[in-house]
Amino acid sequence: MNTIGSAALGSWNIDVPVLALLVITALIYLRGWLRGQRFVRDEQDGSRLAAFLSGLAVLFIALDSPLDAFDTLYLSAHMTQHLLLMMVAPPLLLIGRPMLPLLRGLPKWFVKEGLGPFLAWPALRRVLSFLVFPPFAWLVYVASTILWHLPKFYELVLQSPFWHGAQHACFFWTAILFWWPVIQPAPGRAAWPRWTMIPYLLFADVANTALSAFFVFSGDVLYPNYETLQGHVAAARDQAFAGVIMWVPGSIAYLVPAIVMALSIFNSGRLARRRLIKPARVRSRLKLPLPMLRRVAQTVMLGAAVVVMADGFFGTQVAPLNKAGVWPWIYWRGLSVLALLAVGNLFCMACPFTLARDVARKIVPPRFRWPQRLRNKWTAVALLALYLWTYEAFSLWNSPWLTAWVIAGYFGTALLVDGFFRGASFCKYVCPIGQFHFISSLVSPGEIGVRKKEVCQTCRTYDCIRGNAHARGCELYLFQPKKTGNLDCTFCLDCVKACPHDNVAYLPVIPASTLVSDPYRSSLGRLSKRNDLAALVLVMVFGAFVNAAGMVGPVSMWEHGWQARLGLHTLPWIVAGLVFGGVIAAPALAVMLCGGLNRLIGLMAETVRRFILALAPIGFAMWCAHLVYHLSTPFGVPVWMTDLQILVLDSGLLLTLYVCWRVAQQNATKLRRELAIVAPWAALSCVLYGVGIWILLQPMQMRGMS
């Protein structure tokens, strides 16, 4: 193979966001298609699925294949790319009749609550109908094809990546409008009779032929950019070839559907589609041996903890070269937040500390109950604040030896607490990592819950909390029928194993939905009555910003500036001022201000606590943005990391605003009062968002990199 040929084949330009979007679209379509198959089976469904997926594949080829890499060098490559974007991908996507599968593939609540009002909005329907009205669609399609090929505009495209993107978007969009009336992918009556689509396509072909002929037969090179690069003769040849590509395959793309349509009109009686209604197929539920998987995960984590401790105590003390400097601070934290975001509290599920405890308990069973006075989160709040301070003040990330001691101390404390006290007292009342995961899992997309409430109503053994011969009951005293949300749930799956009715399982939930209501929760009571939980959320939320701020240049310079003034050994105290000011004084002040404004209009303290809980999503988003950055450092921080971090923070802000609005709605009947109630908390969320953005845009100290 010659050089150009092999270079062309190797010139794939994989654009991660485009690829991700195409894959997500394909997955949603596939999910919707599979759901549709359960109810109605159409004999054409398989071909529609194939068409839609092929359309996405063609889009991928147009945007990420060598065609894209070569479009600035060869007009013919660029023309092929346009052909795929206009004449191949859009019809294939529309043949897939994507509306129903995509709607079915999305979560039902989102379709009903989010899209429903828009789908039923008459004004919007009128606008969309006008856009796909055949004369309009034909005109914008042909006009965009001709206008973008005018030398002035085309040269602009070659000089500016922004206009290049705009051109591609314009081609794709107008092509969707053009092919819409031809394929008629939406249910409902066509705007024009079927036969009118034949002249519609033929006239489009005439315009295409005229433009192609101009490329082929024009003596001049139309685009100087190509002439500069290739020389006059080669550029003219390339231009003629581009014209042929536009002419021949382009014409085929218009004429074939016109012919098929004509034939189908003539044979309409014979070709009438038959719909076969088949009974729904019952899907067998995939049952994973989850409790066994938990033991495996715990054993792996225990092994990892032992390796980290050994390397931390006896290995090199250069953090990036030591497992104690890399595994816990870079991989474990990043993967934990990703797991929280994608599934739920997987870290607690695989917790190595509880495995050691379980083994020890088989030898010496615990005798005492956790003291009544300590049955709250205050100990964990203090420990979480202490952890945030020690992390900054003693640079835990940079000291494998200290890291090993922290892990050893964790094992020791877990064994000590749970060696004396029954239940999972350490997890429930002491462990700061567990509390962080409990709060963060409020925004997770799943929880352990009951499948059918009716089954629990007939249950008289309550094995999920009492346990039985096969499995112990919930050690955190969460009674499944009264459990709401992920708070205090360690995902230990004891209840799943214990339930004799197979009625407890991992179930998908809407992220943060448990914050919207305030029911009585097993072992927790009403969250709105818990000061300790509100304090925990505040430390976790404000701690996210303080912890991330510690790694940016300006804050670090500020700390060292004060250290230079006050003395070398004062850094831990300066950091203490920053951390405790950030996680105690600042939230206290913010809550006093926002809560005070709420109290002025007659709200109760319970409602204020609910607003505090509503801040959890933005706090988690900040942790996520920060820790995912660290996770990426060993692989090279991608150029789109800041974009991703801002998007994560955007999502956190929107979720917090939504929960705040729902809480306000439950405390007011009129819009004006709702707004008055929510305003201080929305303002606080926006301030936190602004601080987060400022932190993300600062130069990072590349600490903890391996």
Place this chain on the structure above:
Amino acid sequence: MRRFLYLLAIACCLGAHGGVLLLHERAGAYLISLFSADAPLRAGSQDFTVLVQTAADGNIVSDCRVELSFRRANTAQVRIDAQVGQSANKLLYAAPAQLGAGVWQFTISVQPSGGAFAEAHGTVTILPEQPPIAAYWPYFAVPPIAVLLFTLNRWLKRRSKSTSRKIFMG
């Protein structure tokens, strides 16, 4: 509606990767072209790509050593080896460069295997870095747009409720 949202999202990602031609010059027996990934060029990391062709017949030369050097008054020279593997287009030599704002003189040195050494010179202007608001505005626009859509959603819901109430009440 659903499909339009999807298509909007896809269309937003239809970013092209065309390089912008900064220089096309004959140097000895070769034609040397320099492209940049962005236009206009801004301070920070920039991707440059070089195309080397024979001047006689325009054939692409893919087995040479290419070096880019950038000079600016009162600044140390920036030298980078451009490599084929770093470019999406395997016919081009690519090199990422960290350049500050200002006018930079650049030299492209080409040493083909078994061919004569050639050099091309030019000037490129690098604009100051964009303020974050300008650089990331699409992401900052997400929350206000989402809030706007949500408000519209609520308004439509309330309107549809009041309409159905009116119909029900006669």
